Amino acid sequence: MKGAPQRRSQGIIAASLVGLFAIGWTLEHSEQFAGAASALREQTVPSYLLRYGATGEILRSERYVEPEWNDGRYRRTKGAGAPTTASVFTKKRQVGETLLRARTFGPNPGEVPMEIARGEVLPSWPTLAIEVDPASLYDEEVGIIPNWTERWEKPARCALFLDGEKVFEAACGIRLHGNTTRDGDIMRDRGLTWRSYRLYFRSDYGPEQMPQGLLFDSSSGPIRNLVVRGNSFLCSTIAYTIAQKLGTAAPEVRLVNLVLNGERVKDYVATEHISRRQTASRMGHDNFRFYKLRSPGNREKDRVGFAELRNWVRKRKATSTQRQIDRIVDLNAYMRHMFTILHAGASDWGEGAVIMDLNEESPRWRWIHWDMDNAYRYPHGEMLLGLTKAEWAQRFLDHALVPPYKADRYPRAELFQTLMKTEWFPMLFAKLSQDILNHEIPLQFLESVQDHYLQLKELYGTKSGPTRTIRQVLEGRPAIIRADLREKLNLGDPRVVSVTSPASVRLRVDGYAYTSGYSGWHFPDWPVVVEVPERELHEFSHWIVNGERHEGARLELHPYKATQVEAIFEQ
Known part of the structure; x- marks a missing residue:
């Protein structure tokens, strides 16, 4: 990725090397390959075998290289500097600046469907599972968490589970999200280990978007940029919900159960990312x-x-x-x-x-x-x-x-x-x-x-x-x-206005429809308007306002005192 360090913390998987012969090595290379194989068997690594020449190029091209996270328990061993590639053994050990881990050579993770333990999927919560190389998160040189001042994006995969079933899976990019919550010093001082993330769906990884209607309401459009936040879920969620109720633009929001690399982290909030790219998805044009x-x-x-x-x-x-x-x-x-x-x-x-x-x-x-x-x-x-x-x-x-x-x-x-x-x-x-x-x-x-x-x-x-x-x-x-x-605008004292009517009869108060009565506080500076819709007029008789009869289907009054309005209908 642009701006990322050139040096990559990588390791070679200790596996059967027989498959490498099938790619057409020349006799010139076979001697070097034999040296590399011998080094792997002996658990000693001459770094030059993996950093220079045709052998190193072939090992890298065949994807026998995998980064690994160093949690600080492993120390540097002998080696020629800091290799960009190195071998992995039956236990963790470090060569140069690179931590190595042994495992069998399996299929490309991107080709294996994501699965998580059933106990990590919650039936009443959407579960968002993310898989990302630990080094891409934690490595001191290339990890996005230690290097929180950078705006790096790393490859990842995600899957969405609804009602216990997987409904979406895709390769994506992952970044840190936030300002304060990305600051490692602040989060450490607060004793917090979680982070907030952004997921980017791009054609470089796989699908360009998560289909609409899965995580959020279908009106929000497909999701191209998704934010999963670990902080202040209740405050922001309620604020966004109120904003949407009022018809003002706000991101869609939903609580999710975040599972990162197979382990449940905590309750998170998933929202659309407010960006030009996501806005274009919502609006349907650019x-x-x-x-x-x-x-x-x-x-x-x-x-x-x-x-x-x-x-x-x-x-x-x-x-x-x-x-x-x-x-x-x-x-x-x-x-x-x-x-x-x-x-x-x-x-x-x-x-x-x-x-x-x-x-x-x-x-x-x-x-x-x-x-x-x-x-x-x-x-x-x-x-x-x-x-x-x-x-x-x-x-x-x-x-x-x-x-x-x-x-x-x-x-x-x-x-x-x-x-x-x-x-x-x-x-x-x-x-x-x-x-x-x-x-x-x-x-x-x-x-x-x-x-x-x-x-x-x-x-x-x-x-x-x-x-x-x-x-x-x-x-x-x-x-x-x-x-x-009232104080700043010199308004009158607000009063309670209550409206009642027979069950299931619809009325309008200030243009809003009600079928089960109404009660609210009103300033006397504006009239309260109560109306009978046309569909109810055939049975409407009159109004009773604080004990007095009023005629007409439209009632307009200024509430200078507590006011009780009753709509009278013929039986």
């Missing part, structure tokens, strides 16, 4: 602008497009109109994206991507969520901005209005600060926030999401993480958000 924040790999056209967006944001003023903003940025998608961040208290504004679909009649910018592992939890150090945890917990709008250091460098935060100075945006965003809390992510939905993932964790048999804290945060967010909106 005609779009895609800029990933804090990434050195953006294309020139995408860098130019993002620079234009940033300059446009910086020129916005408090006099900017809704139409002017919506012409460049999908305003509804932007507000939902921002609500997700503010609801979660996700303080890292340098994560995510912006995208513009050029196939649309009027292309506009949209943001994509990414790396929300600090959602619904307290930050550390300077990220707290000198606040106590109690003060941090009361924030909603201030997550964007008074953000952590450097957040103003990112257009979505800067744009929000400007829009909050306009006459029209604050009330528009507040009304959307009310609708989202009441109708799209009510407490019943949030509880069901938590319960679902906690049940999976219990089935896996591991601790559930900071579940009590997350549950308390989620349960407390609606009241905190309403209080913040």
Whole structure:
């Protein structure tokens, strides 16, 4: 791979060497081969036999070379320097800088179907099995874990098991994923041995993608880049689930049981990797602008497009109109994206991507969520901005209005600060926030999401993480958000509005359909609209609102006090 060291830690498999004669060695080479065979039998290695000349070339070309991981227990023996190839014996020993291991010469691992012990496959969890040469992970010279500052990719194989059955297998590339979690010093100080990985499906290895509908919903498209993360499963998973419920772009996510080289590691989170390549797979075409924040790999056209967006944001003023903003940025998608961040208290504004679909009649910018592992939890150090945890917990709008250091460098935060100075945006965003809390992510939905993932964790048999804290945060967010909106925007006191109707009768509240009644908190600044759909009109009679009769299929009221609405239908 480009950028990888030239020296490779490799070993030769001690096996029957008879097969080598079949490849047509000349008499000139046979004497050298005899010397190599003798050296193997005697368990001594003249390194020159394997590093130079035709013998070494043939041994390498016939794939009698295999890397092996040195865990530090093996010491260097005599040898001419650090060989690029060396022989393997009946026990582990080191020659030069290379650790050697003996085993019989078997078929190419890529030609053997992957199998793992049945006990490692969980019936209620997707199991993702990865096989990769240990040296590619751990070797001090070529391993991706010791060399975590490099962006190396190594060959691997993976298999996906669903309901105990293997449904997919492919050769792929593997890399380390993450920033903090790839840092060996930090992870060692924390006493953590796991790592997060990326899997790349490329034609160089085998299939270019994992078929859609296996690991994630079919709407996400085939998977070309897959991330398996070992940290903060509950925080990021809940945040992504909420984002998707609100219709804002976020990667698909699923909990997986990771089995690495035959051994179960721990519970992981599998997500799409937010990249141009994976986005093209999801969208079904490549005609779009895609800029990933804090990434050195953006294309020139995408860098130019993002620079234009940033300059446009910086020129916005408090006099900017809704139409002017919506012409460049999908305003509804932007507000939902921002609500997700503010609801979660996700303080890292340098994560995510912006995208513009050029196939649309009027292309506009949209943001994509990414790396929300600090959602619904307290930050550390300077990220707290000198606040106590109690003060941090009361924030909603201030997550964007008074953000952590450097957040103003990112257009979505800067744009929000400007829009909050306009006459029209604050009330528009507040009304959307009310609708989202009441109708799209009510407490019943949030509880069901938590319960679902906690049940999976219990089935896996591991601790559930900071579940009590997350549950308390989620349960407390609606009241905190309403209080913040009321104070900063000078809104009226929110009141409870309840709507009842006969069983199985469908009503609409603020445009949302309900069949089993409704209850939510509403500011009196906007009317609550309750309607009877046309299909129910033939039996509808009237409304009873706090004991008073109201006529008409559409009821509109401002809740200055707690309000009980009952829909009356003829029997």
